[in-house]
Amino acid sequence: MRIVVLSGGIGGARFLAGVRAYARTAGADVTAVVNVGDDVILHGLRICPDLDSVMYTLGGGADPERGWGRAGETWTVSGELAAYGAEPTWFGLGDRDVATHLVRTTMLSAGYPLSAVTEALATRWQPGVRLLPATDDRLETHAVVTVPEAERADDGAAQRAIHFQEWWIRHRGALPTHRFVFVGADAAKPAPGVLDALAGADLVLLAPSNPVVSIAPILAVAELRDALVSGPAPVVGVSPIIDGAPVRGMADRCLAVLEVPCTAAGVAGLYGARADGGILDGWLVDETDAQSAVPGVTVRPAPLWMTDEAATVAMVRAAVELATDGGRSA
Amino acid sequence: MRIVVLSGGIGGARFLAGVRAYARTAGADVTAVVNVGDDVILHGLRICPDLDSVMYTLGGGADPERGWGRAGETWTVSGELAAYGAEPTWFGLGDRDVATHLVRTTMLSAGYPLSAVTEALATRWQPGVRLLPATDDRLETHAVVTVPEAERADDGAAQRAIHFQEWWIRHRGALPTHRFVFVGADAAKPAPGVLDALAGADLVLLAPSNPVVSIAPILAVAELRDALVSGPAPVVGVSPIIDGAPVRGMADRCLAVLEVPCTAAGVAGLYGARADGGILDGWLVDETDAQSAVPGVTVRPAPLWMTDEAATVAMVRAAVELATDGGRSA
Numbered sequence: 268m269r270i271v272v273l274s275g276g277i278g279g280a281r282f283l284a285g286v287r288a289y290a291r292t293a294g295a296d297v298t299a300v301v302n303v304g305d306d307v308i309l310h311g312l313r314i315c316p317d318l319d320s321v322m323y324t325l326g327g328g329a330d331p332e333r334g335w336g337r338a339g340e341t342w343t344v345s346g347e348l349a350a351y352g353a354e355p356t357w358f359g360l361g362d363r364d365v366a367t368h369l370v371r372t373t374m375l376s377a378g379y380p381l382s383a384v385t386e387a388l389a390t391r392w393q394p395g396v397r398l399l400p401a402t403d404d405r406l407e408t409h410a411v412v413t414v415p416e417a418e419r420a421d422d423g424a425a426q427r428a429i430h431f432q433e434w435w436i437r438h439r440g441a442l443p444t445h446r447f448v449f450v451g452a453d454a455a456k457p458a459p460g461v462l463d464a465l466a467g468a469d470l471v472l473l474a475p476s477n478p479v480v481s482i483a484p485i486l487a488v489a490e491l492r493d494a495l496v497s498g499p500a501p502v503v504g505v506s507p508i509i510d511g512a513p514v515r516g517m518a519d520r521c522l523a524v525l526e527v528p529c530t531a532a533g534v535a536g537l538y539g540a541r542a543d544g545g546i547l548d549g550w551l552v553d554e555t556d557a558q559s560a561v562p563g564v565t566v567r568p569a570p571l572w573m574t575d576e577a578a579t580v581a582m583v584r585a586a587v588e589l590a591t592d593g594g595r596s597a
Numbered sequence: 598m599r600i601v602v603l604s605g606g607i608g609g610a611r612f613l614a615g616v617r618a619y620a621r622t623a624g625a626d627v628t629a630v631v632n633v634g635d636d637v638i639l640h641g642l643r644i645c646p647d648l649d650s651v652m653y654t655l656g657g658g659a660d661p662e663r664g665w666g667r668a669g670e671t672w673t674v675s676g677e678l679a680a681y682g683a684e685p686t687w688f689g690l691g692d693r694d695v696a697t698h699l700v701r702t703t704m705l706s707a708g709y710p711l712s713a714v715t716e717a718l719a720t721r722w723q724p725g726v727r728l729l730p731a732t733d734d735r736l737e738t739h740a741v742v743t744v745p746e747a748e749r750a751d752d753g754a755a756q757r758a759i760h761f762q763e764w765w766i767r768h769r770g771a772l773p774t775h776r777f778v779f780v781g782a783d784a785a786k787p788a789p790g791v792l793d794a795l796a797g798a799d800l801v802l803l804a805p806s807n808p809v810v811s812i813a814p815i816l817a818v819a820e821l822r823d824a825l826v827s828g829p830a831p832v833v834g835v836s837p838i839i840d841g842a843p844v845r846g847m848a849d850r851c852l853a854v855l856e857v858p859c860t861a862a863g864v865a866g867l868y869g870a871r872a873d874g875g876i877l878d879g880w881l882v883d884e885t886d887a888q889s890a891v892p893g894v895t896v897r898p899a900p901l902w903m904t905d906e907a908a909t910v911a912m913v914r915a916a917v918e919l920a921t922d923g924g925r926s927a
Contacts, residue, residue, distance in 0.1 A: 310703055312699070344692050370640070370678065
């Protein structure tokens with residue numbers, strides 16, 4: 268069995284740990300297609316927060332307390348950058364993390380595509396799943412916001428597009444936000460391996476990642492989305508919303524920007540039923556959301572709190588069963 | 598009084614601390630023209646060991662025990678780079694140091710010349726002297742060596758030019774070495790401010806830095822050397838050799854490559870008398886080398902061990918006096 272998972276960062280990484288554990292017992296192989304819309308170049312370093320969260324988590328190097336970055340992390344470089352007055356200072360750049368970014372940036376500068384760099388970095392971490400960036404091309408999530416008057420540029424423009432990282436980390440998602448834009452998506456091609464993985468998949472899972480800024484940027488790569496929609500595998504999504512609130516992160520704020528209800532059914536509606544021009548065949552919701560109805564999509568409840576790996580494996584098993592007996596053909 | 602000092606790294610930095618202290622009492626201003634031949638790009642970072650040694654030392658941030666790098670340094674990034682198998686692993690790259698290189702590399706990538714970057718970094722360190730790279734252009738010291746048979750490239754060539762850092766740090770200067778080459782020197786122009794500083798100088802001092810790989814690369818910038826030779830200021834060198842041995846570092850190995858005797862007089866001969874097509878008017882030697890004779894150059898003995906700042910200030914005072922009463926016109 269070949270499983271492809273579309274994934275964002277931290278929540279996706281935790282979900283993938285469950286998929287990996289499931290796959291080991293089921294003899295399946297797993298390819299993770301990971302969001303790059305959060306990627307950013309800071310201090311000359313190419314930072315890929317989602318790829319790194321997945322790589323560190325699956326490789327046993329993530330900090331389980333903080334939820335992001337490396338275990339045993341130190342912050343000497345950041346402190347020194349601040350002492351030089353080097354902006355931005357709002358992005359948490361750990362020393363261990365810096366080394367990852369140095370290796371990546373050096374390889375990218377030497378001409379290797381991000382997919383090859385990711386594979387090289389993964390030789391250290393041995394994540395046990397194949398990690399692919401959605402695209403090797405530039406694809407950055409920006410938020411179109413209303414800038415506070417005091418912070419407006421010389422042209423006085425009230426609206427400005429700012430990088431997702433600035434929107435979320437610096438401004439905590441609190442600026443009046445009009446929409447998200449995936450810069451570069453028009454021209455972005457799927458990374459090598461992505462289309463083959465989708466064409467050969469027996470099942471595609473959407474991790475319970477942020478639908479607006481983690482999964483949507485992946486789907487913004489037109490050929491990738493087309494391959495998903497026209498592909499042979501059932502597509503089962505796992506709801507990132509339980510009982511009207513995001514499991515973690517900021518899906519609520521992002522959904523509000525799109526005026527989508529912050530509910531399991533709301534997110535499923537955003538993805539849409541495959542039969543209806545969307546991508547979903549099945550939708551796994553938490554038991555508290557068992558009454559969610561999504562036209563054209565098979566909805567099934569299961570406990571969705573990823574409290575430990577066993578709980579996550581049970582979720583994955585439920586998603587596989589949904590695909591097998593109640594999926595596309597339902 | 599305006600003093601220009603040509604300087605390498607660690608020894609030059611210590612000397613400059615004495616020049617700065619002297620200048621404060623004498624109301625002089627000081628410009629340091631610093632070697633960039635040791636500069637290297639590793640892990641995508643532009644590293645300027647000599648500029649940084651001077652900046653950290655004069656800014657109070659250097660490690661006085663180790664002799665190079667930052668006080669309180671940590672080595673997390675290096676350890677992680679090694680864990681990724683990222684080469685080279687032989688260069689000591691501290692975490693605090695990495696931040697300096699990140700700021701520098703980012704500014705260089707944005708188009709700022711090294712001289713502007715150096716000025717920007719110095720706003721943090723306030724070195725109390727004006728720091729100028731000898732040139733903003735690429736100028737790298739390479740050593741032409743005989744490669745051990747086991748390490749030869751596919752073409753089997755016995756001789757190869759390797760970067761000075763590889764020669765010194767990786768191989769400890771122990772490979773059979775035929776000559777040093779200053780790559781890029783033909784095209785290198787003096788950095789902005791260097792020619793003006795030399796034209797306006799009342800005194801030029803050569804720090805007791807390595808004559809072969811610290812001072813010679815500066816002089817390899819033809820317009821810089823011409824400005825020094827034709828300039829109005831007396832040029833007084835301070836011997837880096839005391840009683841037949843280098844004060845610190847590897848001047849002995851470098852001089853041997855050039856077949857120059859490792860003596861105070863040998864180094865003065867390498868620089869040459871200005872009257873004779875060289876650059877020296879005066880040459881300050883240690884008292885143990887008082888008998889050194891250098892045709893066309895006024896030689897004067899003084900204690901040259903930089904045991905503390907007061908001793909270094911006394912050296913500088915002796916050099917100033919040599920220039921004033923026994924220099925060019927002697």
